[in-house]
Amino acid sequence: MTADLVVFGEDWGSHPSSTQHLVGRLARDRRVLWVNSIGLRRPKLNAQDLRRIATKLRAMAGRGRAAAPAPAARRDAHADGPGPARVLAPFAIPWPGSTLAEAANRLLIGRQVRAAMAETGISRPILWASLPSAVSVVGALGERALVYYCGDDFGALTGVDHGPVLEMEARLAAKADLIVVVSEALAARFPGRNVLLLPHGVDGALFSTPVPRPLDLPPGPVAGFYGSISDWLDIPMLAAAARAMPDWSFVFIGPVRTDISTLETIPNVHFLGPRPHDVLPAYAQHWDVSLIPFLDNPQIRACNPLKLREYLASGTPIAATRFPALVPYEAHVACIDPGGDLAMAIREAASDPRAAERRASVSTEDWDARAAVLSAALAKL
Incomplete structure (x- = not known):
């Protein structure tokens, strides 16, 4: 039996990431609930963050609707698959490093995701985390397994509160049943863990x-x-x-x-x-x-x-x-x-x-082939 997925990633419909490319294909034969980004740094009172907050508030106001990928993401990430059964823009507190905010997010996000799972017919999913901030809900969703998809070095990534995010990542990796990485350098950060090296694909x-x-x-x-x-x-x-x-x-x-x-x-x-x-x-x-x-x-x-x-x-x-x-x-x-x-x-x-x-040189490296390798790894969980 193919397990359904609850995916914590960036905002669905944005410029397609590797997570969107892969999940768009995995959704062909499983239900997917996509949870938009919780945030990896504390917001600042500048124009960029205020615009992002306004975007988030609009998404929250319309949460619960079926996924409708934006044109920027439609062709490659989703053309060959149905995309998520549902996209959830959760109400959350973006405050990495705050124990209080993480505890509140566990309650707030957990309640919203469980409700969306029930409405979508998802139970005992594989929990997929592409962002360390998802650690707040691990164990709160009745998941059968946890996958950490590590596509970046969060200790060096621009626009991230590095210290708190790395601490969240360490806890997430320790709980993960499978860690998927996109490069040898990222694989080396998780010695002794169940690691799958899965380089990016291409359409x-x-x-x-x-x-x-x-x-x-x-x-x-x-x-x-x-x-x-x-x-x-x-x-x-x-x-x-x-x-x-x-x-x-x-x-x-x-x-x-x-x-x-x-x-x-x-x-x-x-x-x-x-x-x-x-x-x-x-x-x-x-x-x-x-x-x-x-x-x-x-x-x-x-x-x-x-x-x-x-x-x-x-x-x-x-x-x-x-x-x-x-x-x-x-x-x-x-x-x-x-x-x-x-x-x-x-x-x-x-x-x-x-x-x-x-x-x-890349003719055998399409996203379908990458998704097939990943699907086989998920089946073993």
Whole structure:
């Protein structure tokens, strides 16, 4: 018998994470109750947090409705599966490190989740936690097993209250029947535990099927990046490359979450803003070189970025700084050490015609295959 899932993840319908990719497929043959993020840091009285609080309040006001994925998440994470039977935006207290807040959340969230489980017909589920804050409800839902899906190094992740979150993670990992990790670096953090290494997958059909060139992509040679424009990108290295290659356009797609003033003054640099996930193939296929311009830090050393396999599936040449998850694919990428000469790597990548080999390198790594491995591991619990 296939066990149902109660999943504590980020907000469903946001830009699809690996959890959404996998759960969207696991939901084909099991019921899934998805519980939106509880939060991994104390809120601050700034514009960004106030907007997030307002979004959360709107979601809470409409909680209990069936899942309706946003367009940004619809194509890849959910097109091949029904998605969750229900999405719950719980009323919770986002205060990591507070014993009182955790006790209150155990009561508040537990009551809301149990009610949603009853209405959805879910009993004795596998509890899936992608966020350490879910530790507050472990043992309160009648779950048959606990899975911790560890996709990030929460001790290095930006925007997290590191100390309290790591303490919650340690308690969660100690209780977990299975820990799923996306990289060797994350696996090493849980010695002696039941650990499954499950690297990220890719929707090869989505990224390799030819689509028209976007109208807002500048003409001429383009080096492009999509994803969160955050403090793990090497901004000085990017600025140096853009200045050294004035005949190229440098295009960035995604939300800006770091200081980009150095790049904004360079005339051949363009920030297009966020785009839905299902239109990203059009950009990746039609710019001339895809960029992964990471710094070297603990977060990057533990990461396994989704864009790496998506870029490869598109067939477009790639210029990247070296990081551990890149090692199996270095033969298909123009690589430099962190902080190196990105302009040189871009020129090297642009002259590499091996599009078919790049696509072939990830042809067996689709999300369906990853979900099948995970489903077999869940069946053993």
